[in-house]
Amino acid sequence: MNYGYYPGCSAKSTSPEFDASTLALIDFLDLGIKELKDWVCCGASSMHAVDKIIHTSLSAMTLDAANSEKKDIMVQCPACLAHVLEAKEVLNENGELAADVKEAVGKEIEAKMKISHFSSILHDEYGLDRIKEKVTKSLNALKVASYYGCLIVRPQELMKYDDPENPMKMDDLVEACGASPVEWPFKTKCCGAGTAISDTPITLDLTYEILRMAKQNGAECITVLCPLCHNNLDLRQKKIEERYGEKFDLPIIYYTQLIGLAFGLDPKVLQLDRLFVDPFPLLKSKGIL
Amino acid sequence: MARIGVFVCWCGSNIAETVNVSKASEISGNIPGVVYSVDYKYMCSDPGQTLLKNAIKEHNLTGAVVASCSPRMHEKTFRKAAKDAGMNPYMLEMANIREQCSWVHDNKDEGTDKTIDLIRMMVEKVKRNHPLEDIKIPVTKKALVIGGGVAGIQAALDIAAGGVPVVLVERESSIGGKMAALDETFPTLDCSQCILTPKMVEVSQDPLIEIMSFSEIEKVEGYVGNFKATIRKKARYVDTDLCTGCGTCWLKCPVKVTSEFEQGLGKRKAIYIPFPQAIPSRPRIDPENCLKLTKDRCGICQKVCPTKAINYDDVDRLVEVEVGAIVVTTGYKIMPVSEFPEYGGGRYKDVVTALQFERMVCASGPTLGELQRPSDGKLPETVVFVKCVGSRDPEHHHSYCSKICCMYVAKQTMLYRHKVHNGNCYVFYIDVRSNGKNYEEFVRRAQEKEGAQYIRGRVSQVYKDGEDLVVEGADTLTNSQVKIKCDLVVLATAMEAPDGIKELAQKLGISYDQNGFLTEAHPKLKPIESSTAGVFLAGCALSPRDIPDSVSEASGAAAKVLGLLSKDEMHKDGVVAFVNEATCVACQNCIRVCPFVAIQLKDICNRKGEVLRQVADVNPGLCVGCGTCTPSCPSRSIELKGFTDAELFAEINALAEL
Ligand SMILES: Cc1cc2nc3c(=O)[nH]c(=O)nc-3n(C[C@H](O)[C@H](O)[C@H](O)COP(=O)(O)OP(=O)(O)OC[C@H]3O[C@@H](n4cnc5c(N)ncnc54)[C@H](O)[C@@H]3O)c2cc1C
Ligand code: SF4
Ligand code: SF4
Numbered sequence: 001m002n003y004g005y006y007p008g009c010s011a012k013s014t015s016p017e018f019d020a021s022t023l024a025l026i027d028f029l030d031l032g033i034k035e036l037k038d039w040v041c042c043g044a045s046s047m048h049a050v051d052k053i054i055h056t057s058l059s060a061m062t063l064d065a066a067n068s069e070k071k072d073i074m075v076q077c078p079a080c081l082a083h084v085l086e087a088k089e090v091l092n093e094n095g096e097l098a099a100d101v102k103e104a105v106g107k108e109i110e111a112k113m114k115i116s117h118f119s120s121i122l123h124d125e126y127g128l129d130r131i132k133e134k135v136t137k138s139l140n141a142l143k144v145a146s147y148y149g150c151l152i153v154r155p156q157e158l159m160k161y162d163d164p165e166n167p168m169k170m171d172d173l174v175e176a177c178g179a180s181p182v183e184w185p186f187k188t189k190c191c192g193a194g195t196a197i198s199d200t201p202i203t204l205d206l207t208y209e210i211l212r213m214a215k216q217n218g219a220e221c222i223t224v225l226c227p228l229c230h231n232n233l234d235l236r237q238k239k240i241e242e243r244y245g246e247k248f249d250l251p252i253i254y255y256t257q258l259i260g261l262a263f264g265l266d267p268k269v270l271q272l273d274r275l276f277v278d279p280f281p282l283l284k285s286k287g288i289l
Numbered sequence: 290m291a292r293i294g295v296f297v298c299w300c301g302s303n304i305a306e307t308v309n310v311s312k313a314s315e316i317s318g319n320i321p322g323v324v325y326s327v328d329y330k331y332m333c334s335d336p337g338q339t340l341l342k343n344a345i346k347e348h349n350l351t352g353a354v355v356a357s358c359s360p361r362m363h364e365k366t367f368r369k370a371a372k373d374a375g376m377n378p379y380m381l382e383m384a385n386i387r388e389q390c391s392w393v394h395d396n397k398d399e400g401t402d403k404t405i406d407l408i409r410m411m412v413e414k415v416k417r418n419h420p421l422e423d424i425k426i427p428v429t430k431k432a433l434v435i436g437g438g439v440a441g442i443q444a445a446l447d448i449a450a451g452g453v454p455v456v457l458v459e460r461e462s463s464i465g466g467k468m469a470a471l472d473e474t475f476p477t478l479d480c481s482q483c484i485l486t487p488k489m490v491e492v493s494q495d496p497l498i499e500i501m502s503f504s505e506i507e508k509v510e511g512y513v514g515n516f517k518a519t520i521r522k523k524a525r526y527v528d529t530d531l532c533t534g535c536g537t538c539w540l541k542c543p544v545k546v547t548s549e550f551e552q553g554l555g556k557r558k559a560i561y562i563p564f565p566q567a568i569p570s571r572p573r574i575d576p577e578n579c580l581k582l583t584k585d586r587c588g589i590c591q592k593v594c595p596t597k598a599i600n601y602d603d604v605d606r607l608v609e610v611e612v613g614a615i616v617v618t619t620g621y622k623i624m625p626v627s628e629f630p631e632y633g634g635g636r637y638k639d640v641v642t643a644l645q646f647e648r649m650v651c652a653s654g655p656t657l658g659e660l661q662r663p664s665d666g667k668l669p670e671t672v673v674f675v676k677c678v679g680s681r682d683p684e685h686h687h688s689y690c691s692k693i694c695c696m697y698v699a700k701q702t703m704l705y706r707h708k709v710h711n712g713n714c715y716v717f718y719i720d721v722r723s724n725g726k727n728y729e730e731f732v733r734r735a736q737e738k739e740g741a742q743y744i745r746g747r748v749s750q751v752y753k754d755g756e757d758l759v760v761e762g763a764d765t766l767t768n769s770q771v772k773i774k775c776d777l778v779v780l781a782t783a784m785e786a787p788d789g790i791k792e793l794a795q796k797l798g799i800s801y802d803q804n805g806f807l808t809e810a811h812p813k814l815k816p817i818e819s820s821t822a823g824v825f826l827a828g829c830a831l832s833p834r835d836i837p838d839s840v841s842e843a844s845g846a847a848a849k850v851l852g853l854l855s856k857d858e859m860h861k862d863g864v865v866a867f868v869n870e871a872t873c874v875a876c877q878n879c880i881r882v883c884p885f886v887a888i889q890l891k892d893i894c895n896r897k898g899e900v901l902r903q904v905a906d907v908n909p910g911l912c913v914g915c916g917t918c919t920p921s922c923p924s925r926s927i928e929l930k931g932f933t934d935a936e937l938f939a940e941i942n943a944l945a946e947l
Binding site: 163164166185186187213216 | 754
């Protein structure tokens with residue numbers, strides 16, 4: 001394993017708990033992954049709609065940052081992942097856009113490195129068996145709905161993450177930690193993503209359906225791997241409940257936080273107290289804390 | 290001395306506009322060996338042909354060059370005319386001055402020069418041509434039909450009606466194909482069984498038709514008129530001669546398994562006939578589930594069989610049949626719902642294929658026509674049909690249209706509403722393709738009179754919300770998203786080439802397309818011929834089709850077979866490869882490259898019958914004159930009659946004016 005960590009800007013702003021729990025796992029499992037020094041914001045949800053060249057150049061600069069440290073890239077945010085994968089593809093295809101990007105960045109950039117999502121690294125490279133061995137505090141059959149969101153699996157040709165209709169990686173990971181994954185149909189339904197800002201009611205409608213479906217299928221909490229999904233489900237859960245007159249009380253917990261709990265890490269270190277929907281009553285009632 | 294005539298055709302203005310035909314004819318007259326040249330408006334017309342015939346006779350021509358269109362178009366016409374006038378037809382050649390000259394150029398001077406070059410080339414070739422004879426092949430007056438669906442049944446019946454014996458090979462234990470599983474059929478809603486079973490009985494009673502059910506093609510050798518097919522009669526564990534089809538065995542058999550014929554919705558026994566009207570009405574034992582054959586227990590069927598027809602020691606047997614022609618009618622299969630997880634396929638029992646729906650409403654189906662959804666037997670009050678599932682979807686599955694789903698979905702909405710008068714039924718569609726006789730009217734009836742609600746758009750997801758299935762999709766006409774709660778989802782999944790089709794095609798030496806459907810020799814003019822002479826195609830083996838199309842093609846193929854087998858011997862083009870045995874070193878290059886397996890080694894023996902050496906030997910019956918072998922020979926020992934090195938080099942030299 002020779003990864004450098006590309007946290008992305010969400011991890012450094014709206015979702016520090018994702019960043020903290022990720023670093024805690026890296027440290028605990030002794031993966032030797034360090035944050036890349038010169039990573040650049042990927043342009044998030046807006047740049048790719050505005051200017052293709054600038055958009056691709058931003059991610060190309062992150063690739064360059066990895067090259068200068070001779071590292072592969074580990075990503076957590078699915079949007080960042082999509083964008084660096086796309087930049088890698090553009091550079092390797094070496095067409096007109098690649099030439100523009102080289103000009104914009106001002107240099108040749110090799111794009112040979114491996115780019116993986118952290119959950120894939122844990123699932124495929126570190127391995128479920130070794131994770132199981134490290135579990136000291138079982139998640140005690142906690143019923144978890146894994147919610148992957150729309151981005152990590154699509155487009156399949158680019159992301160190559162998992163079965164785009166029924167991904168299982170997070171389910172497998174939390175199961176290895178003793179939880180009981182919930183079988184439900186909305187694993188990859190869109191949460192509304194950035195429309196939360198431009199047209200909130202649309203997001204509220206979509207996230208309502210996700211919460212309702214998770215609850216209906218018996219979930220006690222939802223685990224996520226995308227900061228934007230997390231925001232829409234966690235931060236706005238109260239609003240959703242008000243709008244629909246329905247109480248969900250479904251903690252939205254990053255998968256890194258759940259795994260960290262199973263490894264017996266301190267909830268403070270995992271920053272579980274930063275979640276808007278309080279997870280502690282549930283975790284306590286389940287005997288996890 | 291060669292006496293050659295040159296005939297330059299105007300093809301109306303097609304050639305004459307870009308080629309100075311009179312100049313071309315005049316200059317051709319000066320080529321050494323040419324004793325007559327002329328230009329004429331339409332050489333292929335009756336007067337044109339008469340001109341050719343008269344010139345051959347009057348000028349005692351030994352050869353002729355017709356400069357006109359492609360030989361693909363009219364070589365046969367002119368060679369026949371030459372023959373009628375007493376000339377060996379192979380002494381006539383065509384110079385293609387239309388497709389290869391006038392149609393692709395626009396400068397008349399250059400066109401004329403090129404025309405003269407082309408004529409000179411052919412004149413030089415004709416000078417070196419040898420008279421060739423057509424090859425005569427005896428024919429076996431018997432036909433083989435592979436696949437016993439409605440197409441195979443029709444082909445067998447029509448061939449037998451012409452007095453020619455037929456072997457009908459079907460790999461399942463009964464003939465009937467998919468049609469046997471359908472309920473009522475569009476566009477007239479007559480019951481499929483009622484129109485098919487009489488035909489199946491007719492097949493079984495026709496003394497000229499031999500049904501080999503539960504059998505497959507092992508090997509096919511030979512060529513048009515003279516095929517030898519080896520057929521594997523798979524072990525059935527029931528002696529079909531002794532068995533009377535009384536049914537005692539399958540009544541008593543204790544093992545129940547899922548029925549393939551019922552599309553997984555019903556049960557059958559380990560010894561079974563797939564459906565009550567099966568032909569032959571003889572059971573077979575399914576060795577994977579029979580207690581006797583798996584665990585050496587039970588043995589009930591043998592005990593109860595009144596005619597001692599059960600034989601647990603049965604084995605596969607190979608039989609050989611000699612036939613003159615083959616019809617391939619191997620039909621199709623449909624994609625299973627499990628290929629569509631986004632539509633809940635494989636996850637929810639109430640997401641079914643259209644073929645399953647046929648069984649669910651069919652009076653002879655597992656519920657005797659009482660519509661029940663598979664999960665809990667509830668009568669579905671709302672049904673959603675989704676069309677183009679796997680078809681017209683090049684990103685994920687097939688780019689082709691399965692052609693008949695529009696029609697059977699319209700039919701199934703009617704069948705549904707006839708069972709559930711107040712039921713709601715919705716159809717998601719991309720287009721409605723109803724281009725057959727009375728088809729558009731039929732779809733209109735479903736929409737306007739029978740209450741089917743059509744929504745134009747694709748479905749994104751099917752999921753379960755509590756007890757209900759929910760279909761989410763787009764309505765592109767109102768530009769809105771739709772969500773429909775329903776009890777049953779029917780997916781009109783794509784029709785695909787059946788399993789094993791590629792292997793069969795390889796055995797037969799016929800070609801298939803990227804989707805595995807068999808390829809016709811010409812998409813318009815030879816739609817039921819395969820690329821191999823004597824092998825014909827019909828029905829869904831070619832691509833998705835409905836019953837009327839399958840049946841008409843089957844009758845067409847039967848007519849072709851009867852035409853072919855009507856003569857005692859067949860005449861075949863004389864253009865075949867031949868070997869110079871004196872120089873052949875038996876390296877076998879040609880044998881390896883021949884795509885038609887037309888070349889073998891033969892022994893050269895002395896008078897005492899001792900083998901001296903071996904040489905390559907061409908079977909003129911199999912050779913199609915493709916010429917693949919000739920360049921492979923290191924000693925230039927194999928050549929193609931009508932296209933020898935001497936003839937071809939003469940053409941090239943003429944062009945180079947050597
Ligand atoms: C749901 C549904 C509803 C339909 N409804 C209608 C309708 O209402 N009206 C209509 O006109 N059409 C309808 N059709 C279409 C109809 O089923 C076909 O047009 C028709 O069955 C084609 O007949 P076939 O003989 O070409 O193929 P098939 O019926 O598929 O028969 C092929 C036969 O060949 C056998 N076979 C395959 N491979 C081999 C092999 N290697 N060796 C030996 N045997 C082999 C198979 O076992 C089978 O018996 C419907 C189709 C579907 C899927
Ligand atoms: S021997 Fe096999 S087929 Fe016969 S009755 Fe027993 S299980 Fe059925
Ligand atoms: S390639 Fe030529 S030399 Fe070799 S076997 Fe064939 S005919 Fe004879």
